Amino acid sequence: MTIETKITKMFGIKHPIVCAPMGPFYTTDMCVAISEAGGLGILSHTTVKRGQDIGDETTTARLGADAVVAMKENMEYVVEHTDKPFGFNVRTSRNELQAEKLCTEIPKFILENQRIREQCVYALTSAGSSKTLPASKSFQELKQKSEIKHFHVAPALWLADKCVASGVDGIVVTGGEGGGHQSYEKVSSLVLLQQVQKKHPDVPKIACGGFATGPGLAAALSAGADAIAMGSRFIASKESEFHENYKGVVPPAKAQDTILVTGALGPIRLWRNEYSLHHGLVADKNAKIAEEERLRSMSREDMIKEFLATSNAYLAAYRGDITSGAVLLGQSIGVIESIESCADIINEVVSDAESLIKNVAAGIK
Numbered sequence: 068m069t070i071e072t073k074i075t076k077m078f079g080i081k082h083p084i085v086c087a088p089m090g091p092f093y094t095t096d097m098c099v100a101i102s103e104a105g106g107l108g109i110l111s112h113t114t115v116k117r118g119q120d121i122g123d124e125t126t127t128a129r130l131g132a133d134a135v136v137a138m139k140e141n142m143e144y145v146v147e148h149t150d151k152p153f154g155f156n157v158r159t160s161r162n163e164l165q166a167e168k169l170c171t172e173i174p175k176f177i178l179e180n181q182r183i184r185e186q187c188v189y190a191l192t193s194a195g196s197s198k199t200l201p202a203s204k205s206f207q208e209l210k211q212k213s214e215i216k217h218f219h220v221a222p223a224l225w226l227a228d229k230c231v232a233s234g235v236d237g238i239v240v241t242g243g244e245g246g247g248h249q250s251y252e253k254v255s256s257l258v259l260l261q262q263v264q265k266k267h268p269d270v271p272k273i274a275c276g277g278f279a280t281g282p283g284l285a286a287a288l289s290a291g292a293d294a295i296a297m298g299s300r301f302i303a304s305k306e307s308e309f310h311e312n313y314k315g316v317v318p319p320a321k322a323q324d325t326i327l328v329t330g331a332l333g334p335i336r337l338w339r340n341e342y343s344l345h346h347g348l349v350a351d352k353n354a355k356i357a358e359e360e361r362l363r364s365m366s367r368e369d370m371i372k373e374f375l376a377t378s379n380a381y382l383a384a385y386r387g388d389i390t391s392g393a394v395l396l397g398q399s400i401g402v403i404e405s406i407e408s409c410a411d412i413i414n415e416v417v418s419d420a421e422s423l424i425k426n427v428a429a430g431i432k
């Protein structure tokens with residue numbers, strides 16, 4: 068038994084389960100495992116290549132590393148290890164120095180490599196403009212010559228409107244309970260999904276933020292989504308490249324163990340530890356105005372200093388320092404009880420959702 072949706076048909080995948088991108092961490096083996104298991108794996112926006120030891124590197128060296136080279140090598144690795152479809156993410160924020168280069172160079176690279184062109188079906192942009200990728204001539208050419216589809220992450224209704232206006236093929240509707248960067252609106256995933264579904268019923272949607280179980284998938288599909296994307300659930304998988312200490316945070320954690328803090332790129336949801344407790348809670352929508360004002364009045368030197376400090380915190384988490392590192396996780400950690408293989412996770416989520424949906428359908432008279 069399988070659940071067929073617009074997304075499974077669009078991408079030629081077995082299950083309506085997608086991996087959420089998790090840069091600056093690298094998720095290459097995770098991508099292979101998820102695609103092999105019938106979901107859709109994704110390569111994150113990172114400067115780290117699979118298998119690269121980042122133990123001795125400094126933050127400055129890491130920031131200077133080339134995200135285009137890393138993405139190309141990670142793509143080559145994926146097609147060597149699976150013949151299933153997969154995708155990639157580019158964060159198109161103005162602060163991402165290599166975003167435009169990724170949007171130009173990666174489509175060219177995909178065009179030149181037949182296997183990658185056949186398998187790379189999903190280009191996901193986020194954290195910035197939904198127009199950056201379509202504005203790239205090489206991406207337009209790639210769209211004409213392949214089956215690739217462009218989705219953008221919308222963490223608020225007005226951002227979903229912008230995605231639709233810029234002609235995306237679909238939207239990743241991400242609510243405030245998710246791990247990592249968030250919008251200032253902090254609307255929950257189910258409320259946001261209902262809003263977007265009402266306004267854009269025909270646009271393919273991937274629900275994201277807080278999904279980790281069969282009931283989550285059943286709820287999302289019933290509310291109009293065509294798939295779910297999971298981040299924290301796949302961090303706690305056997306194949307994930309996250310440090311064992313990082314993975315080990317997940318199964319014992321409770322849903323209330325994450326907090327929203329002020330990050331260098333806006334609000335960010337982190338596991339509650341020494342680092343996050345020292346980074347000020349994002350209070351309300353006025354926080355956005357105050358933060359923009361603070362950034363405007365900052366000198367370039369101070370901005371770089373702050374960016375380096377945040378990057379140091381990511382690097383610490385990479386190395387397994389879960390006390391002073393930035394441990395990005397969502398509220399869904401409260402419903403994740405064990406570390407399983409990606410295949411077991413996907414099979415369990417899908418079969419639980421199937422049973423729930425059948426039970427509900429059986430009660431309809």
Ligand SMILES: Cc1cc2nc3c(=O)[nH]c(=O)nc-3n(C[C@H](O)[C@H](O)[C@H](O)COP(=O)(O)O)c2cc1C
Binds near residue numbers: 246
């Ligand atoms: C460790 C980590 C890194 C993340 N990095 C990115 C990123 O590079 N790009 C992006 O669009 N979202 C990023 N996110 C957000 C996820 O794509 C997704 O929205 C989130 O994990 C969903 O919530 P969940 O963890 O409850 O599944 C990140 C999340 C985590 C946990």
